[in-house]
Amino acid sequence: MRYLPLTPADRAEMLATAGAASIDDLFVDVPEAARLEGWVDLPIHQSEAAVERQLSAWARENRAAGAGPFFLGAGAYRHHVPASVDHLIQRSEFLTSYTPYQPEIAQGSLQALFEFQTQVSELLGLPVANASMYDGSTACAEAVMMAARVTRRRKAVVSGALHPHYAASAATLAHSAGVEVERLAVALDDEAALIDAIDEETACVVVQTPNVFGLPVDLSRIAEAAHVAGALLVSVTTEVVSLGLLKPPGEMGADIAVAEGQSIGNPLNFGGPYVGLFACREGLQRQMPGRLCGETVDAQGRRGFVLTLSTREQHIRRDKATSNICTNAGLCALAFTIHMTLLGGEGLAKLARINHARTRGLRDALAAIPGVEILTPRFFNELTVRLPRPAAETVEALARRDILAGVPFSRLDPSAAWDDVLLVAATELTSGEDILVFAQALADMLHGEAGQ
Secondary structure (H helix, E strand, C coil): CCCCCCCHHHHHHHHHHHCCCCHHHHHCCCCHHHCCCCCCCCCCCCCHHHHHHHHHHHHCCCCCHHHCCECCCCCCCCCCCCHHHHHHHCCHHHHCCCCCCCHHHCHHHHHHHHHHHHHHHHHHCCCEECCCECCHHHHHHHHHHHHHHHHCCCEEEECCCCCHHHHHHHHHHHHHCCCEEEECCCCCCCHHHHHHHCCCCEEEEEEECCCCCCCCCCCHHHHHHHHHCCCEEEEEECCHHHHHCCCCHHHHCCCEEEEECCCCCCCCCCCCCCCEEEEECCCCHHHCCCEEEEEEECCCCCEEEEEEEECEHHHHHHHHCCECCCCCCHHHHHHHHHHHHHHHHHHHHHHHHHHHHHHHHHHHHHHCCCCCEECCCCCCCEEEEECCCCHHHHHHHHHCCCCECCEEHHHHCCCCCCCCEEEEECCCCCCHHHHHHHHHHHHHHHHHHHCC
């Protein structure tokens, strides 16, 4: 059997070698109360053909993002990825490579990482960038840990408008290291509350721009207040295309800037893999997680690339490592680099303008519906609206009409009393017809409910 290669005789021989009379003997250290009785609620083993048939049936229940009007965002966005990106990253030298543990013989991989770092540095407006993280949320968590190491303080003040999943990731990692995460109450704009929360124990302030509601945030005053108190400002960006129009975080005073790079080169894919961007100001790089690829010259004066800093635990550092992120996200970073290279600076700015224009059209269409309130006075490609009925019920009803209407905020943060709030996003792939279909369906639904 391909999936069940061991015979009863094989198992008996293995148990005898281990000195166990039965498989149950291998679990004697597990408390009886923690053991599962009976079979797991899963099908028993099947043939390869039967497994393929079942998986195909389940796959047919999924709906592709491009199958109809699509307005989901909240940290993962549907953008066009040129076919050339996928074609290039599937070359065997890219697709099969892994972390260059002998970097001197992996000059191609190192150059790709160096170019990636250069792009990230320019996008985020900070001089030092690393060679990618898992994704935006883990990059955010690592930034909190880095700030604690730099300042030798044990508290992070987190904006209530930070994506709840990012806040949860940061709190999970920080808890294990004894760092307190103080998350403010959910609010569209909490600049004043953030400044008031900063004290002499604060290691960093974490702010998202555009925030989870789609609202761009001027970080300057928050950065100034943090620096006066000796704290660092960590900026978070979940929609990297916004940096084609908005001021880079580094220019607004961010000490550490992280972002989710999925929107460039990496399509929606059931939540991943994505690529985390991470940059910091000069002087902090030795506490930066992950790897830094640098440019140098060899003994003959020829240009070359090296891993300048690589303080991960498997690079000998062990307990002195700045991070335990070990899996290489290099392929996703390469996809980002290829797409970013194809766009260039002017192309990214044009793409951002198109995104903003499509969102303005979405805003105008939704604002014309009686009972719908636009909560975000300014935005990039994401809007927050208040409905006259629960947002989750509205989304489910519209999904039955093949319209993916957005993300109910209650799905991101069930504890918040915002069950009538809906996050909707538009990108360059959102057509005018999509917006009209969505707006008409929503108006019909609300009008029908009002007339009952």
